[in-house]
Amino acid sequence: MSSHNESILREPLMTGKDITYAQITDDILLPVENKPNKAWWIGFIVAVCGAMLWVISVGYTFWTGIGAWGLNKTVGWAWDITDFVWWVGIGHAGTLISAVLLIFRQNWRNSINRSAEAMTIFAVICAATYVVAHMGRPWLAYWIFPLPNQFGSLWVNFNSPLVWDAFAISTYFTVSLVFWYCGLLPDIASVRDRASGLRKRIYSIFSFGWNGSVKTWQRFEIISLILAGISTPLVLSVHTIVSMDFATSVIPGWHTTIFPPYFVAGAIFSGFAMVQTLLLILRKVMNFEHYITMFHIEAMNKIIMVTGSIVGVAYLTELFIAWYSGSEYEMYAFANRVAGPYAWAYWAMMTCNVISPQLFWFKKIRTSIPISWVLSIIVNIGMWFERFVIIVTSLHRDYLPSSWAMFYPTWVDVGIFVGSIGLFFTLFLLFLRFLPGIAIAEVKLLLKSSSLQHKTKLIQEGAFPDDQVEFFKNSLRKYDSVTEEEINALRKK
């Protein structure tokens, strides 16, 4: 049944009064069916300028070679791989929200999964550009795949984690795209059936002829569940393999067994921070406050706190193991990180990633929108520094002191990074303009089970004991989208 009564102790996932199915469709399709407002245009123009910078920087790199970057013979990987890992990590939250939370039946995913999955896809696109660009000869990028060739049948080396990475990232991108698009079909059909003229034709093509019959929905739910089931190990494998790019090498500071779980936790950490950064603005600008509620914000902050703590423990474990190993190279690598020329980057990472998320232990901070937003940005900065510290500080002082060097980025390095952020936001803003930013069909499922409106009705009918109602009332105080009047209405009539 569409309406099952869940415990009143659970906080509502949707607020607002007199919400109907039609209103959900109207609210969510408002930005899709109307001309964009000024805020969208300003954001879009800024983002497109960023994307142009990206085109120029990447184009310049392709034209001149990777000598355009600040690399030297000691530091052969720097911003390129830092940014690559940063973007891939950000992508992970989308899959986590859409897959892992679906398996655990966490219904709060319903209102945020669409935009988080879109974020995944765009983040992986940004990440992929670094993979191609750092190869130096991007027109030969296909050499990473085992294609039949004329070089004496020279196959790729499947012992190499870099080849695993190519398989992992391309599989991840494909499966995420398929998952996202299947989820979009019913919502594109909603746009189609309300539109007319050319718009109707276009959305009709992309809706694949969806009609919402019983059998379609039944199969839809099955494939969603199985895609979630296979995406979960997939997403863990992707960042595990990314970490193996480092962990299987023999560079002190990289050669550690803790890398796979540590990278996966870091990926979830930075991904949720990015989701938070985007959604806090999205809910305000698009008036989605009733769908993306304080409960969602607080839940994501809790995940940021937990994964931030895991990352913190991993940092400390690395230091401990470096000492415990008794290997002087290992010990030096970490002493150099903590107190060497890049100590500022190390401590920036420590502050942003370990200390700042601990602030979320305070409920006041967890439920404050401006502080959450600032902290989410800080976490993203910290996670960028984490990758920078791992990559550059492990390389810049190698075994021969005569070849020790520092890394200084060129304008091309900076341009590609800043530009990729512009590219990301260009794609994300286009997505919000043309596709529903919230999964309409899935949010409709919440109306008669987890919405404040439904719970109010049940309370007014006297379905729950007074102490539980009191508990529920107290949990509503943090919601910015619930008025005092609505809370006072929560009593038996």
Add this chain to the structure above:
Amino acid sequence: MSNTKYIVGSFADPDEMMHGIDKLQANNISIYDCYTPMPIHGIEAKLGVKPSRLPIAAFCFGCLGFLLGFSLLFYTMSYDWPMNIGGKPSMPLPNFVPVTFEVTILLCALGMVATFFYRNHLFPGRAPRVMDLRATDDRFILAVDARENTDHALIDSLLKEAGAVEVKYNERKYVSYE
């Protein structure tokens, strides 16, 4: 006999539609299909729709992916051109795990979704076969084949009793662009 092909009950609430299904079934009126803006849990059991066999397809495609992935690695690394890479064995099974796993997942996902599209006749550009344009918005549509079930007045009254906001007599099967 009238030209009505389908009687379409339009409900504003999913529970009322479920109620309508019960009422029609109690009167031995068969239901053609339901069109809803969201999945309705438990409707398959009511309408006697069999469980989907897509999980079987997914498993088979997964197995195929496993075989293809492993064969690729075995053929390239161990059979066609075994190379001495750092003295490692030419069939390093642990190193085969990541790529085999990725290919398994890839084929499982693509195969299953392709099967889903094939079975539901979903493809880009397909003309949508919709009986009521609000079925993807806020209406829960219950369709009854008017040729098989001839007592139209009874169907009408049962649907309205169950809470249908509107009962339509469609002379064409689909109102959308056929």
